[in-house]
Amino acid sequence: MRLLQNIAAIAKGLSITFREMFQPTTVENYPDGKGPLRGAVFQERYRGLHVLQRDENGLEKCVACFLCAAACPSNCIYIEAAENTAENRISSAERYAKVYNIDYNRCIFCGYCVEACPTDAITHGHGFELATYNATNLVFRKEQLLAITPAHEGENAMFNASDPEKMRSITR
Ligand code: SF4
Ligand code: SF4
Numbered sequence: 001m002r003l004l005q006n007i008a009a010i011a012k013g014l015s016i017t018f019r020e021m022f023q024p025t026t027v028e029n030y031p032d033g034k035g036p037l038r039g040a041v042f043q044e045r046y047r048g049l050h051v052l053q054r055d056e057n058g059l060e061k062c063v064a065c066f067l068c069a070a071a072c073p074s075n076c077i078y079i080e081a082a083e084n085t086a087e088n089r090i091s092s093a094e095r096y097a098k099v100y101n102i103d104y105n106r107c108i109f110c111g112y113c114v115e116a117c118p119t120d121a122i123t124h125g126h127g128f129e130l131a132t133y134n135a136t137n138l139v140f141r142k143e144q145l146l147a148i149t150p151a152h153e154g155e156n157a158m159f160n161a162s163d164p165e166k167m168r169s170i171t172r
Contacts, residue, residue, distance in 0.1 A: 028040055028041050037126075040128065042126050042128075046124075046126055046128075047109045047111055047124040048109075048124055048125050048126045048127045048128045049104075049124075049125050049126075049127030049128070049130070049140070049145070050102055050113070050114075050122055050123065050124060050125065050140075050145055051122070051123050051124070051125040051145060051146075051147050052097075052100060052121060052122055052142060052145045052146045052147060053120060053121055053122070053123060053147050053150070053151050054146070054147050054149065054150045054151070055092060055150060056150050057092070057150075058149075058150060059089065059090065059091050059092050060090050060091045060096055060097070060121070060146065061091065061119045061120060061121035062091060062096065062097045062100060062117075062119065062121035062122065063091050063092075063093035063094070063095055063096065063119055063121070064079055064080075064081035064082070064091075064095040064096055064097040064098075065095075065118065065119075066079055066081075067116045067117060067118060068112075068113035068114075068116050068117050068122055069113075070116070071112040071113055071115070071116035072112060072113050073108070073110060073112060074106040074107055074108055074110075075106070076102055076103040076104070076105075076106035076107045077100075077101070077102055077103075077113060078099065078100075078101040078102075078103070079097050079099060079100050079101075080097070080098045080099035081095045081096070081097060081098065082095065082096060082097075082098035083095055084096055097142060099141075099142065100141070100142035100145065101139055101140065101141055101142070102139075102140050102145065103138065103139045103140075104130055104138040104139070104140060105135050105138045105139070109124070111124060
């Protein structure tokens with residue numbers, strides 16, 4: 001009786017295997033696919049490389065409060081704060097992050113830093129191609145993490161232009 005049960009279980013398992021063999025392939029065609037993600041497909045909730053966001057005026061949202069670094073269980077965020085001045089305003093608050101590094105050798109993409117941030121300055125993006133032979137390449141600096149434009153503007157060429165007035169006249 002036991003033998004028959006085992007044979008039935010094996011037959012059931014193999015039937016699933018053979019059935020799946022004739023189904024269409026559903027794997028992602030990464031890295032040979034089309035588009036900027038080269039065939040990779042992400043859910044919206046995917047936690048990838050961090051992005052340091054800008055506010056609606058283009059200023060950095062990070063105010064160097066260190067809460068993200070305090071919440072990080074891997075101790076992989078390094079921040080140096082500096083004071084804003086009238087001549088050199090980087091964020092809308094008193095301070096800004098002069099240095100903001102994330103060490104992706106240690107980051108576990110838990111999202112605690114994102115949860116802890118009071119200004120929504122740090123978020124997860126969808127960047128994922130981190131593999132490298134050199135571990136020092138995994139220490140990302142602020143300049144690599146900063147959003148080019150405010151989140152609500154997306155890829156806004158006018159915002160990036162060195163002369164916004166001239167750009168406006170072109171796009172009118
Ligand atoms: S995702 Fe987690 S481990 Fe990575 S920097 Fe944020 S808090 Fe630290
Ligand atoms: S990213 Fe957010 S939590 Fe971290 S220092 Fe900047 S403002 Fe504070």
